[in-house]
Amino acid sequence: EDQVTQSPEALRLQEGQSSSLNCSYTASNLRGLLWYRQDPGKGPEFLFILYSAGEEKEKERLKATLTKKESFLHITGPKPEDSATYLCAVQAQCSPGTCNLYQNSAAADLE
Template sequence: EDQVTQSPEALRLQEGESSSLNCSYTVSGLRGLFWYRQDPGKGPEFLFTLYSAGEEKEKERLKATLTKKESFLHITAPKPEDSATYLCAVQAQHNQGGKLIFGQGTELSVKP
């Protein structure tokens, strides 16, 4: 069964304190792994797509990496505006229709 597990469930950081969020996945053939940011009362906002082990993507203070079993979202010198819930999702090769399997998310709080 395809499955995604994110850790930690919640993370509190001081402004400037770098850290990483983990996404462990089990899928029968990975078509793509997605990272989203979700602010309260809003829909998920796309951040990155990763397709194969060893791939890395960067955007401002965020960097996503991928191995065969997990993905990390590294946050460098975070700011309070980075506070949000970060969601990880996978799409399986056998799923031609676009179904995403989501993890439960990591709620990030960055204090000034």
């Protein structure tokens, strides 16, 4: 069964202390892996989409990487304004009418 698993569920960092979030997936036909940031009381904000293993994307203090089985969201030198919920999602390769949604059982809160 295709699924998405994110860890850790919560991460508490000191200002300037670098760390990573992990998103592992078992989607058989990956079309893209997406990372979002969600602030309290707001909708998710798109950060990155990665299409193939070995790809990396960077934005300010965040960097996303992708392998064949997982993705990492690295945060370097976090600041208080980086406190948010970070979510990953998998986009499946499928034909119209045959798409399935992959459930992410745990988003990650970064405090």
